[in-house]
Amino acid sequence: MRFSIVLVLLLTGLNTFSQKLFPVEVTEEISMKISSEFVNMSNKDRMEKIASSKIPLATFSTESQEVTLSINDNPMQWTSKDTEVVYGFYKASVNALFDEIKFIQDGVKEINGREFIVFEFVSTVRDDNVFSSGRGERNYTYIQYTSYNDKVLLFNFGCPARLQFEWEDAVEEMMQSVRVK
Numbered sequence: 001m002r003f004s005i006v007l008v009l010l011l012t013g014l015n016t017f018s019q020k021l022f023p024v025e026v027t028e029e030i031s032m033k034i035s036s037e038f039v040n041m042s043n044k045d046r047m048e049k050i051a052s053s054k055i056p057l058a059t060f061s062t063e064s065q066e067v068t069l070s071i072n073d074n075p076m077q078w079t080s081k082d083t084e085v086v087y088g089f090y091k092a093s094v095n096a097l098f099d100e101i102k103f104i105q106d107g108v109k110e111i112n113g114r115e116f117i118v119f120e121f122v123s124t125v126r127d128d129n130v131f132s133s134g135r136g137e138r139n140y141t142y143i144q145y146t147s148y149n150d151k152v153l154l155f156n157f158g159c160p161a162r163l164q165f166e167w168e169d170a171v172e173e174m175m176q177s178v179r180v181k
Helices: 001-013 043-049 080-097 161-176
Strands: 020-024 030-036 058-061 066-074 100-111 112-127 136-147 151-160
Touching: 020 161, 030 066, 030 161, 066 080, 080 100, 080 112, 080 136, 100 136, 112 161, 136 161
Parallel strands: none
Antiparallel strands: 020 030, 058 066, 066 151, 100 112, 112 136, 136 151
């Protein structure tokens, strides 16, 4: 009897972390599924939360703004023959941004017929790092890049590391749902 109650409580607790996803059209040529917990970020919130030199194609966050998803494009000549070189460039860039990094995924994979460079990791930024808010932070990040029309499409999900287990299954499903025409 006790075992049954514990099992029911565990399964109920696990279900509270599941995310409901729905499809969105980022542009006429880019679509994906996102969590129903996301809302469009205001311009003010986007400027405070998302470091980017240009306005992203789309930005979403939870109401608390602890969890964000941004989709951006950047000009860069990149063909499928360049993937390994571009992968090395982006991996070095990601490594340089953080004081400590533990990769969960790190490589090139095919998603819906298109090659993506994928980095999923937990990182730490010390208090004295320029990217830190001054508290020393641990974050969970899932980034993927793909070549598209002489640009690089960047899909970037981030949240505090304490929320990783709540979001990791949903973000994997979101990133696997990306379609680029």
